[in-house]
Amino acid sequence: xxxxxxxxxxxxxxxxxxxxxxxxxxxxxxxxxxxxxxxxxxxxxxxxxxxxxxxxxxxxxxxxxxxxxxxxxxxxxxxxxxxxxxxxxxxxxxxxxxxxxxxxxxxxxxxxxxxxxxxxxxxxxxxxxxxxxxxxxxxxxxxxxxxxxxxxxxxxxxxxxxxxxxxxxxxxxxxxxxxxxxxxxxxxxxxxxxxxxxxxxxxxxxxxxxxxxxxxxxxxxxxxxxxxxxxxxxxxxxxxxxxxxxxxxxxxxxxxxxxxxxxxxxxxxxxxxxxxxxxxxxxxxxxxxxxxxxxxxxxxxxxxxxxxxxxxxxxxxxxxxxxxxxxxxxxxxxxxxxxxxxxxxxxxxxxxxxxxxxxxxx
Numbered sequence: 001x002x003x004x005x006x007x008x009x010x011x012x013x014x015x016x017x018x019x020x021x022x023x024x025x026x027x028x029x030x031x032x033x034x035x036x037x038x039x040x041x042x043x044x045x046x047x048x049x050x051x052x053x054x055x056x057x058x059x060x061x062x063x064x065x066x067x068x069x070x071x072x073x074x075x076x077x078x079x080x081x082x083x084x085x086x087x088x089x090x091x092x093x094x095x096x097x098x099x100x101x102x103x104x105x106x107x108x109x110x111x112x113x114x115x116x117x118x119x120x121x122x123x124x125x126x127x128x129x130x131x132x133x134x135x136x137x138x139x140x141x142x143x144x145x146x147x148x149x150x151x152x153x154x155x156x157x158x159x160x161x162x163x164x165x166x167x168x169x170x171x172x173x174x175x176x177x178x179x180x181x182x183x184x185x186x187x188x189x190x191x192x193x194x195x196x197x198x199x200x201x202x203x204x205x206x207x208x209x210x211x212x213x214x215x216x217x218x219x220x221x222x223x224x225x226x227x228x229x230x231x232x233x234x235x236x237x238x239x240x241x242x243x244x245x246x247x248x249x250x251x252x253x254x255x256x257x258x259x260x261x262x263x264x265x266x267x268x269x270x271x272x273x274x275x276x277x278x279x280x281x282x283x284x285x286x287x288x289x290x291x292x293x294x295x296x297x298x299x300x301x302x303x304x305x306x307x308x309x310x311x312x313x314x315x316x317x318x319x320x321x322x323x324x325x326x327x328x329x330x331x332x333x334x335x336x337x338x339x340x341x342x343x344x345x346x347x348x349x350x351x352x353x354x355x356x357x358x359x360x361x362x
Contacts, residue, residue, distance in 0.1 A: 001297050001350060003340050006119055010304050010336035017047055017111070017123055021073060024049040024062075027106055028309055030331030032113070033143035034252070034318025035152055037174060041320065043113040043121060043329060043337065044128065044143045044154065048106040051075045059087055061103030063138060064131040071131060076103060091310065091334075107131070108139035110156065112174060118320065118327060119339065128177075129169060135160050135182055140167060144317050146193040146253050153226060155191040155204075158182060166191045166206065168227065180227055187211070190218075190249030193226070194261065194286065202226050203286050205235070205250035205263065216247035218265065220287050233287045236265075236279055243296055244277065246270045252319040252328070254281065259348055261286050264297070264328065266315050274313040275299040276330070278347050291351035298328065298340060308333025 014026040028048035035042045051060035061076040080087055085102060086094040093103045110129040113121035129140055138159035146153045151170050154177065158167035163186025171177035183204075184191065190207035201222040209216050218236040221229040239245050244267030254263040261281040268274045275296035282288040300312050316330040326342045 001295075001342070001346060003298055003342055005302065005338065005340045008119070009302070009338040009340075010332055011119060011339055012043070012045065012113060012121055012123070012337040014335065017045075018125065019049050020047075020109070020111075020127055021049055021051075021062075021107075023052050025052055028108075028335050029111075030334055030337055031142045031315055031317050032329055032331070032337055033110075033145040033154065033156075034320060034329050035145040035147065035174070036320060037152070039116065041115045041118045042145075042174060043115075043318075044145055045111050045113055045123070045337065046108050046141050046143065046331075047111045047127070048108045048139075050106040053077075057081065059093060059105060061093055061105055062107040063103070064107070064136070066134045066137060071137075073107070078103070104138050104159065106139070108141045108159075110140055110143050110154075128174070129154065129156065129179075132179060133158075133181070135162065135165060136167065137161070142189070142317055144192045144250075144253055146195050148193075148195060148226075153193055155183070155193060157189045163187045164189050164209075183227060183229060184221075190251075190266075192250040192253045192263070194254050196256075198286055199284065204229060205254070205265075206232075207247075207249035216249070218248055218250060235287065236289060236292070238267075243267060243269050243273070243275050243299070246272065251276060251316040254286070255319070255321050256283065257344065257348065259351075260290050262344075262347070264316055264319060264326075267296075272310075272312065273300065274315050276314055276316055276328070278351065280348075280351050291353040293347070293350045294352050295350070297342060297347055297350065298330070300332070302332075302338075304336060304338065305332045308335030310334035314338075 032043035032045045064071040109127040113123045115121040141157040143156040154169045165182040165186040166184040168180040168183040187209040193204045221232045246268040248267040252264040254261045260283045276298040279292040280290045
């Protein structure tokens with residue numbers, strides 16, 4: 001697969017973003033949703049800020065506290081010597097006895113970057129979507145943007161002590177928005193709503209996270225009104241070996257081709273190496289898989305993809321399509337944003353039609 005990475009990658013780094021909070025540092029600007037609006041490409045960036053700790057023996061954890069009604073940022077301070085917690089993962093503080101997250105070490109929110117050419121961006125000074133409810137008190141992450149008529153629907157991970165659910169908001173102008181609450185309850189993420197009705201229904205991809213039986217794999221659901229979702233169907237599973245045997249989830253918003261709906265999704269192996277693949281869904285029944293790529297269409301190879309806050313990761317939440325050109329915007333190493341151009345014809349040529357693990361064959 002020929003991948004034309006932009007020569008100036010990464011296009012946005014933490015150094016390009018001014019912290020919104022006092023005494024915080026931006027440690028990641030990544031996994032951006034993508035929209036095209038009034039002649040510009042907009043990236044709805046996930047910005048992760050971490051409280052600065054002057055003491056190497058103390059880990060700080062930010063939360064937005066809604067106990068008094070209005071959200072107020074609070075920073076917890078936890079000593080590394082505390083035997084109750086495991087600090088081995090830099091992204092979270094975990095209870096040793098249960099393996100359950102006690103806190104996150106950064107707070108994420110969504111900020112907009114704007115570009116005329118799709119490569120060079122200016123970044124808004126303030127957040128666009130900031131944690132606004134108790135279900136978002138640990139942050140809002142990894143947005144996708146679906147345009148349906150004149151509305152742009154923003155799907156994002158809503159994080160709190162109760163788990164990660166999927167929040168939904170809508171905007172017409174990227175200046176203000178309406179928040180609809182959780183469209184899917186915890187534990188779920190990686191939602192991507194299709195940009196038009198199919199057979200009179202809206203469809204969305206999602207990724208439940210089973211704690212008992214089952215694995216983190218891609219499902220599909222339908223809705224009459226975009227707010228309430230049902231008829232959940234299993235869609236695409238893990239392989240037993242190779243690049244997609246750890247977890248998979250939806251990536252960019254699906255887009256329509258002459259062959260069917262094309263979805264660029266992410267997958268990780270058991271060593272947490274994240275790559276991108278593609279799956280083709282039936283144009284009249286998106287719950288039916290037609291074909292998929294056996295190998296990644298984009299894998300971490302460059303230094304900025306291999307090294308960072310959480311390395312060996314490429315992760316896309318959005319793409320633009322212009323004729324044969326598919327421009328993928330993707331997060332790298334949970335740190336920065338990059339962009340690459342691929343040929344639609346070449347992606348379609350890599351699809352395999354005879355080795356698909358289809359849901360109705362299980």
